[in-house]
Amino acid sequence: MQGVPTELYEAADVDGANGWAKFWRITLPLLVPSIFFQTIISTINAFQAFEFIYVLTRTAGGGSTVRLAAPRPRTGATRGAGGCGRTSAGVVRMCSSPS
Numbered sequence: 001m002q003g004v005p006t007e008l009y010e011a012a013d014v015d016g017a018n019g020w021a022k023f024w025r026i027t028l029p030l031l032v033p034s035i036f037f038q039t040i041i042s043t044i045n046a047f048q049a050f051e052f053i054y055v056l057t058r059t060a061g062g063g064s065t066v067r068l069a070a071p072r073p074r075t076g077a078t079r080g081a082g083g084c085g086r087t088s089a090g091v092v093r094m095c096s097s098p099s
Contacts, residue, residue, distance in 0.1 A: 004030050 004027055012022045 003034075 008026050008030075009022055012026060017025070
């Protein structure tokens with residue numbers, strides 16, 4: 001988002017654009033290449049994680065092998081504890097973000 005030039009937003013203000021128009025016509029089109037790149041990298045990462053689990057266990061999982069990201073949705077869905085699933089997702093996200 002920092003890569004979007006502020007001059008474009010200033011020009012949109014002069015033209016009378018509201019917040020949604022700025023988002024749909026300026027922000028989103030300029031972020032599409034980054035979103036596309038992140039989607040491709042995430043997909044490749046998911047396939048690599050599957051390969052790693054498959055090579056180690058010689059199965060596609062079957063419940064015997066669970067990745068760290070997998071228990072989070074199950075926690076909220078099976079135990080009725082949506083807050084617990086969201087909290088664990090946030091903790092994993094904070095611990096894994098490079099900052």
